[in-house]
Amino acid sequence: xxxxxxxxxxxxxxxxxxxxxxxxxxxxxxxxxxxxxxxxxxxxxxxxxxxxxxxxxxxxxxxxxxxxxxxxxxxxxxxxxxxxxxxxxxxxxxxxxxxxxxxxxxxxxxxxxxxxxxxxxxxxxxxxx
Numbered sequence: 461x462x463x464x465x466x467x468x469x470x471x472x473x474x475x476x477x478x479x480x481x482x483x484x485x486x487x488x489x490x491x492x493x494x495x496x497x498x499x500x501x502x503x504x505x506x507x508x509x510x511x512x513x514x515x516x517x518x519x520x521x522x523x524x525x526x527x528x529x530x531x532x533x534x535x536x537x538x539x540x541x542x543x544x545x546x547x548x549x550x551x552x553x554x555x556x557x558x559x560x561x562x563x564x565x566x567x568x569x570x571x572x573x574x575x576x577x578x579x580x581x582x583x584x585x586x587x588x589x
Contacts, residue, residue, distance in 0.1 A: 470530065471507030471522050485519035489537045490537035493561035496586030498523055500577035501579050503531060531569040533583055538564045544582060558589050 473481050478495055486493045487511055495505060498500050503523035511518040513536060541559025546570040549571040553574050557566040565587065567580040 466544070470524075472509040474489070474507040475505045475571060481521075482574055482588070484508075485510065485535075489535060491517045491561065493535065494587060495521060496533065496583045498579060498582055498586075501575070501582050502526060503579065509554045529570060529573075531567065531579065532559060533565065533567050535563045535565045535587075545577065545584075547577060554574070558584050560584060563587075 473484070475481075479562055482493050485508060495508075498505070502525050502563045504525075506522040506524055508573075509520050510520065511520050511534070513534075516536055517557055518534050518536045523533070525531070533571055539558060539562070540559065542557060542564050543557045543559065548557075552571045554569050554571045554576045555566050556575045557564065558580065559565065563581065565580075567576060567577050569579070
């Protein structure tokens with residue numbers, strides 16, 4: 461088996477542990493989380509991990525599409541959530557950010573991915589529910 465044949469783990473906690481992920485990341489980040497089901501948009505939830513940005517914990521939910529492209533939905537606690545959606549492309553990455561309740565979110569995918577805004581809107585609807 462070559463390195464190209466082996467698929468390394470994408471996440472710390474697999475999707476099968478979704479209830480644990482929601483509890484763990486909500487407590488760690490300090491903002492409630494319901495994992496968005498993006499299956500209707502062609503994404504499969506793979507699991508989650510915890511990161512740090514700006515000295516604060518960040519929850520990262522990982523998804524893949526049918527072609528194997530990885531998309532990440534990250535969230536961080538915020539006392540002043542961002543209003544509206546903001547799209548940007550930075551060095552090969554496409555990002556759509558928004559805020560809701562007590563968190564800011566960013567959906568990360570490939571630069572130029574046309575579906576990124578629609579995916580972000582679907583995720584925003586799910587996390588606001």
